[in-house]
Amino acid sequence: MPAPNAAAPIQTHCPYCALQCGMGLRPQPGSVVEVVERPDFPVNRGALCGKGRTAPAVLSSQVRLTGPLVRTHATGRLEPATWEEALARIAEGLAGTRHTYGPDAVGVFGGGGLTNEKAYTLGKFARLVLGTSQIDYNGRFCMSSAAAAHNKAFGLDRGLPFPLEDIPRTGCVVLVGSNLAETMPPALRYLTELKENGGTLIVIDPRRTRTAEQADLHLAPRPGTDLALALGMLHLVIAEGRTDEEFIRERTSGWDEARATAMAHWPEHVERITGVPLPQLREAVRMFCAPEAAMVLTARGPEQQSKGTDTVGAWINLCLATGRAGRPLSGYGCLTGQGNGQGGREHGQKADQLPGYRKLTDPAARAHVAEVWGVEPDTLPGPGRSAYELLDALGSEVKALLLMGSNPVVSAPRAAHIEERLRSLDFLAVADVVLSETAALADVVLPVTQWAEETGTTTSLEGRVLLRRQAVSPPPGVRTDLEVLHALAGRLGWEKGFPTDPEEVFEELRRASAGGPADYSGITYRRIVEENGVFWPCPERPPHPADGGAEVCEDASLDVPEDDPSGDVHAGAGLVSQATGPHPGTPRLFLDRFATDDGRARFTAVGHRPAAEETDAEYPVLLTTGRVVAQYQSGAQTRRVAELNAAAPGPFVELHPRLADRMGVAEGDPVAVVSRRGRAVAPARITGTIRPDTVFMPFHWPGEGRANTLTNPALDPTSRMPEFKVCAVRVEPAKAPDQDGDPDRDQSRNRNRG
Known part of the structure; x- marks a missing residue:
């Protein structure tokens, strides 16, 4: 990859949310880093929230870890130790647990902030070096319900199937359970521009948030009733004759069953469940169906529920029934939360997935990844426990845990119980930037580099693969996560296969992802830098080389935005380009067909059910x-x-x-x-x-x-x-x-x- 110009700010990205806002970093004397605007990056166009502007503050040695800590038997306290002592203690703890109780007694818990290279290596380390199936990550708490619904309906999961730039150009946005003004402030401009362009905004949230104040219509349902609300809107769409019968007939399946369940949720019934007045429900349907194009965007509100997959499925049904999917400037999308929540699950941190978003239970997927890794497919363990189930098993079935980039003492549900489970472990090792509440419970704490001190890729909520670039050197005594995993692998008998250079890891990730749903094989560090990010799927070469490396769009009337630099007009299974040469990436999915076997989107027949815990006299x-x-x-x-x-x-x-x-x-x-x-x-x-x-x-x-x-x-x-x-x-x-x-x-x- 080309070296950055030393005289110019180093172009990188914010370490926080999945917008992955572009920023420049200019090192200053005295270990100070100045954040400068990066207006060339299209997502935030130079704008940053307070978290992004102050991100360099955490680089200070005054607030972060700068050396390993080991809990001593004499005092029971975490005391400074050498790297050799700390790594030896971890290797001993993990190997001893595996020898005594078996490989699945060792768990691995990752984070949605880890780069793609780290997430890939952590999954590989768990399955090869430790031989354990017990790996998951905190991204399970982010958008797993939306991911499951995406896969059911569309055959492919990517947070947004279109770039953010399409949002201001649609006719109506329904924003469900998201407070962008607080969670992703630079993204609020897209909703402002939507309204400036004559579009309308509907916000669904139990609170009148700063985002809801921008809405043309705010619906405030009772928490846990988003599923009923979506079904009530679909009922009205059907009753008022607003369905797109041609789209349903030509591009979907399962409509009869979904229609029947929606019709069981008549408006007055939905009003009683949700508390949303019927006139507001009717107005929401009118606003959504009036323009030619519209979108539904969901976030954690409807997704972090015990019926989150069905709830997202119901909003997707609304889009499909009205022809608001698989068309320009229309569709359903999920606003991913964590910085690399998308890439983190695509490449092997998740309990049931292999790199490239491949299923761990698929023999062909196992064979492909095993070949890249140089092992036999049957040596790879099967799926393990999900994040909460893994944490809940600590101290009983799972005796030792390696945790990287997560703080479940604060972030997990029923957190006091999870804290107790962490305390009950025979052995806990944590690699983190700071001494978090979880790290403070560990037997060994390893200080690792953070965003500005290392290079690596992340994948934003748009599915845009980006490159964070090292701007400063870490303090002495701090190592990268890749160096940690390399050192531990060596101590546990794997001298090869765990490189420390992130670009070398990415090259292997490309091969492992090739042909999978999340195909990164055509993406390189150089392309990311030159193109301001590359949207996956991006195969190494166009899928139809016999046609001169391109396939012409079957429907030339598709309204592809003139400012789309890729010229890409297809998606799903036909990942094609209008130009010869390298595949341009896929900013817009599903315009030609969905990623299912037959190219049709799937309706899901879902019905409302209460939350797992309803109010009563004691808890009203x-x-x-x-x-x-x-x-x-x-x-x-x-x-x-x-x-x-x-x-x-x-x-x-x-x-x-x-x-x-x-x-x-x-x-x-x-x-x-x-x-x-x-x-x-x-x-x-x-x-x-x-x-x-x-x-x-x-x-x-x-x-x-x-x-x-x-x-x-x-x-x-x-x-x-x-x-x-x-x-x-x-x-x-x-x-x-x-x-x-x-x-x-x-x-x-x-x-x-x-």
């Missing part, structure tokens, strides 16, 4: 959780940035004035929220922008204000997604909580084994 209020703009995920990094902490210093409980009056609670008073799993305490934030039957807590903080102490681990039967977004609670006045959330105090505690 619903809790929903989410994010605030100044913090990110478990807060392990953003809580170490002074500017962000000043903007969002701690947890809170958002509740309606009527609920506050009944409790006798004033603004700022400490409030206890109690579920069947535990109790959290935080100051009251009283607002009329939330439903009276609902309270909201952000989930970024540990300690008494930890929202995930309360959340329900009930799992979606298909995606194995926990039900983060709805559980039954009671709310009551409380004493002032201890909210310092200082992870350093935990390192002096013994691990409470056994």
Whole structure:
């Protein structure tokens, strides 16, 4: 790949959410890094949120790990150690557990922030070196329900089947359970431009968020009823004669069954379930169906439910029934959350998948990847437990855990139970940038490099493969995750197969993904740099070389945007280009056919069912959780940035004035929220922008204000997604909580084994 110009800012990407905003980094004297705008990157066009602007603060040696830590038997504390001591201790712990209990007694837990190269190597390490099936990652908590619904309906899962630039050019956007103004602020411009272009915006959220304030229509359903709402809208589409019968007939299957289940959800019934007035429901249908093109975009709201796959399937049904899929400027998309949540599951971190988004149970997939790895297919273990099930098995079936880039003590549902499971392990090793709440429980903690200190690829919510480029050297004593896995593999008998150079790893990933659903074989570091990212699927060469390396679009009337640099007009199984030469990548999927065997999209017959936990006399209020703009995920990094902490210093409980009056609670008073799993305490934030039957807590903080102490681990039967977004609670006045959330105090505690 070409070397960057030393005189110019180094072009890279933000380390946080799946927008992967472009930014420039200019190293300054004294280990300071300046963030500069990168207006050439089309996604954010130079704009950055506060998290992106302050990201270099975590590079400081004052807030991050700079040397290995090992828990000593003498003191029970984490003490500084050499790399040799730390690696030897991990190798001994993992090998000893495997020898005593078998390979599946060793678990591996990854993160959606790991680069593609790290995610690929971690999956390979688990399956080859450890021989374990017990690997999953926190991306299971992100968009697994949407992924499952994508695969069912379209035969392929990519968060957005179109680039973000298409959003302002459609006629109507239905945004379900997403607060872009807080979670992805630079993306809000696409909704603003949509309205400037004459389009309309419908936001569906139990809270009137900053995003909902931008909407032409805001629907505020009761948490856990998004499925009923989607079915009610489809019922009205059918009853009012708004279906696209030609599209249904020519490009879909399963319509009769889906129509029958939708018709069982008549509008008045849906109004009682959701609390959304019938006139608003009718207006939403009218707005969605009026223009020629429209989109539905979902996020964690409808997806983080025990029926999340069915809920997303119902929104996809609405798109298919109205011809709002597989056409220009129309479709269903999922707004992926984590920085590399998309790529993280495509290349082997997920319990049931091999690189290239191949199924671990597919003999052909196993044979292909085994050949790349130089092993026999039958040596690869089968599928393992999903993320929550893996964490729940710690200390019982799973005795040792290697964890990289995740903080489940704060981020997992039923978090107090998961913390107890982590403490019960025979051995825990954590590789991370900071001493997170989870790392503080470990036997060994390894300090690893972060975004600006290493090179590697990520895959954004658009399916655009990007390159983060190293801008500064890490502090002495810090190594890359690839170096860690290389060293551990060597100590466990694998001297070869685990390179430390990320581009060398990516070259192997290309071969492993070739021919798979997520085919990266035509993508190189050089192409990513030269083209501002490449959309997958991108085979190494066009699929029809006999036709001169191209296939002409069968329908020349397709409205392909004039500013589409790729000239790509096909997708799904026909990943084709209008130009000869290398495959241009696929920014827009499904315009010609869907990625199913017959090219048709599949309707799914789904019916509403209640949340796993309904309110009752003891727990009469619903809790929903989410994010605030100044913090990110478990807060392990953003809580170490002074500017962000000043903007969002701690947890809170958002509740309606009527609920506050009944409790006798004033603004700022400490409030206890109690579920069947535990109790959290935080100051009251009283607002009329939330439903009276609902309270909201952000989930970024540990300690008494930890929202995930309360959340329900009930799992979606298909995606194995926990039900983060709805559980039954009671709310009551409380004493002032201890909210310092200082992870350093935990390192002096013994691990409470056994």
